[in-house]
Structure formats: structure tokens, C-alpha cells
Amino acid sequence: MAAIQPSHQLIYQEVAGTAYGCDVYLPPSHQPGQLHPTILFVHGEGPAEILFDAKDWGQYVSWGQLAAASGFAGVTFTHRSSGWFQRLPDVEADLNACLAFLRDNATTCGLNLDQLVVWVCSGGTPAVVSTLLRNRPAGLRALIACYGRLALDPIAAQIDPPLPATALARYSANAALD
Template identity: 25%
Template sequence: MKIKITLLLLLGFATQTIAQKSLEVVYKKVDSTLLTITIDYPPDYQPGRSYPTILFFFGGGWNSGSIAQFEPHARYFASRGMVCARADYRVKARQKTTPFESVADAKSAMRFLRQHADQLGIDEGRLIAAGGSAGGHLAAALAHLPGLDDPKDDLSISTAPQALILYNPVIDNGPEGYGYERVGERYTAFSPIHNLDTVSPPTLFFLGTEDKLIPVSTAKAYKKKVEAKGGRCDLHLYEGQPHGFFNYKNLEYFKDTVLKTDAFLQSLGYLEGKETLTQFLSER
């Protein structure tokens, strides 16, 4: 069962009614556009408890994309006892926007989850940002980019996640990177690899060695910079794999990346017990 509620109704929403359900909530309105977050809850969700949470952002070059991309990931990690949120955001094909609006929306989504953590069963101290390609850029932007906020946001609410899960992320937007033709000289404020000025949250980074958009050298440079600041960056390279290799349609690599993600989350204390991916897939 899926419940749809509006931002105006959220504050009066009874937490007890979201047990064992998927929740769709409007987190932002821009003109006539309503932006939503779809949230999946653990099957044994208990009202009044707070759960480690993953916020997913789909890929698509800030041009297109759908929250359906990370539906299998969200369902699996919800089955493992996490709250999993998938945020829609403005893209060029639907709203005629630029990548900068996409970043502003991602920040608004994270702030919304933090602002309503009690109502939504979210543990603010264990809030993870994840995404693929341009969605990976948005996840990293939450941790590393100090500006590009929506001016209507409450800027006192942090966008920084406690961990990052990045699937072939666009993390270099400089002259030699991806997206420079769209962001131009503003890349210095937009590109995560150019803004690694503080200690990064623990980061999991997946990349295929035949990715035509993100060179392996870029991933290695990112890892080196993160670790030079005292952070953790677990980089997993997949020989011969192209961009988007991790998606559900590529079941072998979907399974491998999910299992590595499960292990990463266990290492942070966000998950416990043996992975249950085989059982999950058999029940889909």
C-alpha cells in the first residue's frame, strides 16, 4: 500500500500509520512543480524508533531519469532494516532546468528529511547519500559543496551525510571532466573533486574500467584526495564494465555491488547480521 501526502499535511501525519508501507511525500514546490520523495520502510518498522537511512538520487546527466532506477536497491536495504528514500529532482527534459537546480533540489531533499526525521523514523546521525552518475554527483555535492542552495531553504539545517555510496559518480566537472560545457567556469563551485577541503564522510565508490564518462584516473585521484584529508574511500573497479553496469538489469553486477554495499554499511555499524540478497531476489 502506498500513501500520498502533501508537505502541508506532513506535520500532522501520525507516524504509526507508516508502518510496513511505502510513503510518497512532497518535499518541495517550485511554481507548479511538486517534487516528491518516495520512502520505503522495513517490514518490521516500529513507530517511535529511528532507523539508519539512505537517500538515493537517480542518474541521467541532470537531463532525465527516474526514481525507479534505485527501487531494487531501496527495497533490498529496507528489507535489511533501513529506511530508504528516493528523491525526484528537476531535470532539463522535464523542467528545462540546469544542473544547478538539480543540486539545489538535492540539498532541499536532504534538509527535508532532517527537518522531519522524527515523523519519518529517520536517524539523523546515520543518514547516507547515494546515487549513480549525475545522481552520484548530487550525493557527493551534499557532502562537499558549500553553496548552490535553494534560497528558500533553512540553511541552518545541514546537508552533510554521514556516509556516501557512489555508483560511477560524476565527480569532476572541470575542463577535462563531465558536464563542463553546461556549468562552465562555475565548475569550481560545482565539482566535488575540486571541493575536497575537509574530511569526507566514509565513501564507497564503484566504477567500471570501460566507463567512457568517468576515467579510472579520476576515481583514483578522488580516493587519493579523500584519504589525504584523513577520510575513507573504498574504491571498487570492475574490469571491462561500462557506465551504468551496476543497475538491476545487469543482475550479476547488481548483486556484487549490493553485497559490497551491505558489507560497507555493516563496517559502519548501520547494518547487522548476514546479508539476505538471495532471499530478497527470490521473493521479487
């Protein structure tokens, strides 16, 4: 599995002079023109100075490799920090920008985004799950939230400064399902 390296190391957007990237891991049997069901791995929350290279962390590299070894395209990407949930729209915008970039480059990258799985963990879940449930992107076949909060209401008192009720509702999976 360690022999599987990213096939593409791409910049999906630049914000305020900072480039944000994604890596595509393809199966060893990949042939030009072949499209693979795709798993997008989304990291959790943390300070910006820690998250800047999240797609390169060992766990994300190994998950991309595991997806590729299993016949999928694995995509890892880095998004901005939400600053302990204060800037959730930034994470939402980054997710949407990454998905748009992948759609625009799907054929070149070997991605079948009509068979898309999104896996998100930890503090990444409020923005990612609610956004995907609200937008229902074409091709989304599964959404996996690993040990993440599906609503911020239970920890609202711990978020400082407090989030307005509209933000608590926007980034709630339950509200997105209504």
C-alpha cells in the first residue's frame, strides 16, 4: 500500500494568497480514461497553523492509499480552520470549492463523481454534513461522519463568542434534513 502515491497534487483554490490543495490516490491498476468511484476524506478542526498540511498527515495519506488499493479513487484535501466554529462558512466554502474543482477535473483525475462517498471526522462534521445534506450534490452515494458533532446546540455554551441561533441551525444536520 505504501507504494501508492498521490497521482495528482493539485491546488483547488487560493484564498488571501494561500493555496489549498488536494491529492488524488488512484488504484495501481488505473488506466488512462478510466474513472473510479471516489471517496473524499475531510479532516476535522484545529488551529490554522496545525491544519495547513492536514492532507499530508499519515492517517489521511494511508486512507487515500487504502481507498486506492481497494479500487476507489481516494481524495484528501486541506480546508481552512473554522476557528472553533467561528468561521464555519469558510469550511463550507472550501468544501464547495474542492467539489467544484474535482467535478471540473474529474476526467483528468480519474474520478467518477457519480459514485461519491464523503467521509468526515471530528470538528469537520458540522459544516460538511449540514452543507452536503442541504445541497444534495449529484452523485453523492454515502456520507460518513466519524466521531463528529451533527449539531452544535449541545456545546453552544462552550463556544466563545457565542454563535447566533441562525448559525447553530445552519450547521445542524437535523435542520438540514428538515
